Amino acid sequence: MKNALFVSSVCFFLIFSCTPEKQEFGGEISTDTNQILIGKALFEKHCSTCHNFNEDAIGPNLSGLTRQIETEWIKEFIKNPSKSIEAKDQRALELLAKFKSQMPGFPDLTEQDLDAILSYLHTFETLPLEIVGDTTSNLIPEKIQDSGIRLRLEFFAQLPASDRVSPLAKMTKMEAIPGTQRLMINDQRIGLYELVDQNPVLYLSVVNARPDMVSKPGWATGVGSFAFHPEFQTNGLFYTAHTEPGGTQKSDFGFTDSLSVFMQWVVTEWKAENPTASVFKGTDREILRIDNASQAHGMQELTFNPNSKKGDPDFGLLYIGYGDGGTAEKRFAAISNHKGAGIYSSILRIDPAGKDGANGKYGIPKINPFAGIPDKAGEIIAYGFRNPNRVFWDATGNLHATDIGQHSIEEINRIEEGKFYGWPVREGTFTINPFGSFRTLYPLPADDKKFGIIYPLIQLEHDETVAIIGGYTIPDGPLKGKFVFGDIPSGRLFFADLGEKPQPKVQTWGIIFEGKEASMQTLVNHDRVDLKFGIDADRNVYIMSKTEGKIYKVKTN
Template sequence: MKKSIYLFFTASFLIFSCSQKSEFGGEISTDSEQIKAGKVLFENNCSTCHSLEQNGIGPNLSGLTHSVESSWIKNFIKNPSAVIEANDPRAVKLFELYKTYMPPFPGIEEKDLDALLAYLHTYETLPDSLPQIGLENPIPDSVPDSGIRIELELYSQLPASDTAFPLAKMTKMEAIPGTERLFINDQRVGLYELIDSKPNVYLPISELKPDMVSKPGWATGMASFTFHPEFTKNGLFYTAHTEPGGTQQADYGYSDTIRVFMQWILTEWKADNPSAKVFNGSSRELVRIDIPSQAHGMQELTFNPNAKSGDEDYGLLFIGFGDGGLTEKRAAHLSNSKGSKIYSSILRIDPIGNNSINGKYGIPTSNPFAGKEGKAGEVYAYGFRNPNRIFWDTKGNMFATDIGQHSIEELNKIEKGKFYGWPIREGRFIINPYGKFREIFPLQEDDEKFGVTYPIIQLDHDELAAIFAGYIMPSGPLQGKLIFGDILSGRLFFADLYDLEKSGVESWGVIFEGKEISLLELCGGERVDLKFGKDASEQIYIMSKTEGKIFKLSMN
């Protein structure tokens, strides 16, 4: 393929209906190495005349393989003039538009054709029936204010780990199972134990992992941690942190045509003395994963707190891993992998097992894709942009919040093996990850064929910009209700998860030192960076990275 190829196709002239589009390309390979080879072929031979964004010397090829038979495309590449002179309707129509012949490639090898189609197949177009302009106000209804206000009191203050906001980058607070010991992280520093509400450094991860970085971005550094349910006996706990791309060989990655900006590392720590106030022990790396940006990585580590010895979930680690910015880097095929990749997924692993590809952890046999060829056995559920918070109710139901791209924030009820829409859906709306994915569109009549499980709560950006869930309140005026909020503004919401159709979502507020005040005002910055925490007695806390403050909610 020494000459530039310009293929004569464009969505404007396709004669197939939207209902038929799903039939095309089913035989095209999704192998990452073949896609990589196809990308090189396209960039070296086709990109002079063709774009995947817009028409040029030749037409925009985005969506080609989803709308035209593979055999037709291959025949045209080999001898375009013969197809035109045979009065093929599609070829003739396009020749009339572009008024030139594409040079023939009769000697092109079949493997190169297959690779080129594999790459082109990673690009789609919107269904013809969609409007050209996205929805300006996808959810016109506003969230009502409940009038409920709850007292706050300052509980603790983390030391500043920087001179500029955010002063302390905490994301999580939890107690060691079966104890009163309460821990909180600072993404730049490591893990603190709160002793009589005072922070005491337990795990100085910045010293123990000198390659760790917590810039750029609010999500980098030590983003999450969790203790094994038998920590008091085995001393095991887990952390997720970032290092620069290329620091070490990754266990999971992608084509080298996409840069590796960061690596997420899951580490197991083993304390020699589980009751010690400062960590002393050993560590081992369980997995290292490449991502192309600082965003949407390994934001959540947790065990099912309701699971008892003998239950399916007991001792299994759940990991919320987003798409890492792959969709924004025009590699949506890696986050839309139907369970074949670990990106955009909630993962479930056995941290003390060894049947994973790298032999450092286990794949539970009860996972939905365990042992299935071409699937990632770690995947428990998939189709998430940024599953930043995973939690369970007392009935055993599992939930996760998912931060949206540009329009919709989600709360999902999680079921094993289900697909939750990203990157082809944002909430209950269509998103085109291969085009203008800052726009969303109404669902189409045939939507059920995509098999999407939709959120039980969706709110647009008129209400909040980045969702983060708290807990189901054990007492007080919001007893039995799930509280959640907007990470940026600190606006607070609640919902009855068991009566959503009737009660919906409402907002609530806080009172501090006798005065009703917004969290944004209380924290004194441009953003709150809201998080929630809980101790062993079910006391709920509100945290803000802006000043590193922790507030206790009145439970009366």
């Protein structure tokens, strides 16, 4: 496999303007063969997850784009889409309305990069057929209602800027070391910080310890997650997940050679010499490496069951949430639809202290549903997820996962071990054709029960949220016992009682900051919030935004 070429991701969320003129643009775009090949490489490595030349995907069909839109407009939009939106540019506003998410800007791309990409795009001459209407709108006609509940936010801390442009810091997780008050948080570009008296102190620089680590292109790359062993205070063990370029080392799990490896996700076990030290010093070992076909949908979660006590069957077992790696969008549906035989699109559970795993560096827990079964992946506890970015337990011990959908449906799933959750042939309670248009969903077949698919506990359509992120259960106040979660791009906030029968009711809640009601977008002064949640040892819940690298404490009284 060739190493992935790492430059800033250019995921062109462009939209064709419906203008009456038949003018053709792009006459100035170079047709030099070498430049086209460079552009093709850039596109395949950094854009094909979101776009193709046959149909709309996460972003629009790009076939014929350069012949219908001014070249300079395309370049400027790639570099700074926020500027176009703020200027009320018609195309940019149509984009936002249609695809429900704002593309991040890429100001560091050179003119040569942009010219090469445009040269490649210009080789696709066919203009896309107009799609009349949205084929997947109003699948869930009931709209989420506002509860009227407003909770105060209090500024708590800010991570140092790890880049010069937004997002300033890329935190995804903040939790306390088990049995202590020590509050740990990651920056995907750097490593782990401890918040000491609300000030960040660098505990472990993963980027220095692992020189091959990359956090570009953005999204969920870099240090994606971490988890401290429940007995860290005595054994000094904790775990991180980070990304490296494809082909950096031999992987433990991969896929067909017909699909290139863009990057690899690596699980590392770290052992601190002194668990009470403020800066890590100790040893480390790699325990798992997995190939990923894109920058998307990789290893978003590492966690231990916080309710498990010593002597319980899953005490000390590491849970891993792993997505489809973008393989479904690349039309390799079988990599996800593996019937328990593969590890992609799955929630995994491994024993870091064991030796009978695929590479001898971890163990397969005997309690796993497929442990010891021929032609099954013993690491799996459930499968059929596009992007299980949070794995968590409710107050009664039930395991759940949030799952980011494709074009239409976001999910919260209650996990039953050994079960299939539908992706890539289901999105929510709808059928999807993984070899057709991802924008089109269909009713379930009459004989659906025979497939044994488990459907979401909660499903939300993309007119409510476009990228779900799970939070935590609020311990007291007007949302006592409710699970709070949100929409990553917009920062819209939701809650539900996960134990409510027959089905949890979802409502929205809001925030008050410095005496005034505000949205998360106004709070961070940006259309893209990049919302995440955190929790401390006393179960206080926090809201975090990558945009400014700030952390806010939710006040419940």
